[in-house]
Amino acid sequence: MSKSTRALRRPGRRAAVAAGLVLAVGLGVSTQAVAQAAAPTPTKASAAASAAASAKATAAPRSITGFNGDLLTQTADFYGAYVDAKDDAAGPDTKLAKALRTHYLTPAYAKRLTAWEKKNNLDGVLRAQNVPVEWTVSESRNGLDVIVSLTYGGGESPTTTTRFVVKHEVAGGITDIRPTSAAPAKPSAAKRSVSGRTGDSVTRIADFYGAYVDAKDDAAGPDTKLAKALRTHYLTPAYAKRLAAWEKKNNLDGVLRAQNVPVDWTVSEGRDSREIRVTHAFGGGETPTVTTDLVVKLEPVSGDVTDIRRTSTH
Template sequence: MNRNVAARRRSGLRAAAAGLVLAVGLGVSAQMPAQASVPASAQSPTAVSKPAAAAPKSVTGTSGHVVTRVADFYGAYIDAKGDYENPDAALAKALRKHYLTPDFAKRLAAWEKKNGADGVLRAQNIPARWTVTDNGSMGHAHEVTVTLTFGSGKNAQKTKLFVLVERYNHISDIATKSAH
């Protein structure tokens, strides 16, 4: 092999190596801003991590499912009653007619007259939050637990209600003690 050819090859290799170093160097420097935006916990296990952004909230329901039905009722009822600028008494009444059995609606009206409170909420005011949880089947009916939270922070008070739903998805009772 000729010296000139060998020299050209070495210089070509050096140029390729220099290009590779330059490309790697640029790649690393180009990645630095992207790495700076990665939370510290992802960069190293010993780094102090920043709080992650809250995940979007979602609500899932199933058509005809008893827990979804009770959640739909309480959500719409609380919205109708709790709109402080324009509460919708007609909507609240329509929701009760749609979701409650006629017999229970009469018993609930009597309870409200006696206690001076809303029978669906078992309160005179509107809850800030509510949770609906399956409490199991009882043969002909299904019980769902509704936890209402009134107020917030240290002053928050919770009320637990047990909602009995008949097999045709109508609420047949609301009580403060479980039927189980």
């Protein structure tokens, strides 16, 4: 119904209510009783909306968890950080995109992908010219394959989803990215998935920490080029300078607040949109022995990191 139609109906409704009041007073009925009778009763729709709002208010904070050395996590780290690099407000961060491709793609596939891009005039990692608004990385039925779903479009209703099979060699590097019509395995206790949203604070910090852990834990030794590119992209220049001074004084990695690399990590919402919580578990095997909790503060406009502080170790 249009606004003009509603405007035409309102005077008639008010007149009917007024007439009812006059009639009721004439019959000796109190205006309070009429007001109570005229008041709308709660509908199922309003009750449902109230319940939904209550559920939203009590919902657990959103979080993303990664496991060091896990192919699903590494692929999510790669795609998440790559999307961030391509979607930078100042224009694509080509240094970060290049460092990510060098780290995660095998040299042979990187060469083939460049040739494919030249021929097709598309970004070979995304298989598109633009950047997705959402992405999901899921396990497949083959342990060395991962399913990546990229959703494109604007607003709350993305319009197109493309799906790829990302193949890995046993050592972990990506050897192929191919479109597929196969649906990813449904998430369950046995099949995991990781999802992110472009521009979302939790996603961005998970992308940063996930890729940073991968860079620091590279089998050939720390990938300093990728680590530097990540810090340049995600940290404000002022904080990057302060962090370097802190590291020199404390002999620790300032991003991780440690000398070694965590075996798993979780990034979750903080008290407000400018604060993200990061939990790192350190140790060997299936039972990490030390857990550290960090608070990562964000610049309100750009979303870049302005501070990292350790709140507890246990």
